[in-house]
Amino acid sequence: MRIVAIIQARMGSTRLPGKVLIELAGKTVLARVIERVSRFKSIQLITVATSINKENEAIAAECERLGISCFRGSENDVLDRYLQAARKHGADAIVRITADCPLIDPEVSDGVVKEFLQERADYASNVFPRTYPRGLDTEVFTTRSLERAWKNATEDHQREHVTPYLYEHPETFRTVSARADADYSLHRWTLDTQEDLELIRNIYERFAAREHFSWREVLEVLDREPELVGINSRVAQQAV
16 A cells, blocks of 8 residues: 655644744754654655645745655645645555644654554544644545545535545544543644744754654653643634
């Protein structure tokens, strides 16, 4: 099975415009995400999926600089963007990652893929129910299931957020949930606000001498320095 990681990225952001190209420990946020996704053992290819909007030319340029494939499609119909990117690269299955997750973890994401393969699922994720920190979100699904969603999804949120049609129809798709060994869901490690950026920069600073660090090591830092958690603890999560 050919498994392709598709990283969703755009420059437009209500609360933190251009966030995926903001500097994070000497590289762009997007470069940091790609760096961590490249450590996934379960994938054969990484591609970035952005839109044809002019503002996203900067993302395409960054991908070219990094030597990473970039697919450009619809701005609002992200489901279509994903399907066309999957078809272009001959994917049998897709690992969906978003570019605002610079702490995405290979161990966690590979674990979701493992569940997906073992259970012969159509869709697997670690977000329903959420037990991992927000920002380690990983979804895995077959291209065939995505094609079915593409044909049948009629609601705007189903087109914009790619996977709702899959998890909203458990009677049609075999779905699997990957869970952590405890509930870490109160941790917010995604990048959507200035407060999020401050926290993530602090975390990266703690590992400045390291080529890679794991999500469990981040937890250890936050246990030692609980004041860091307060940096973005009041940030409200935007609804899907």
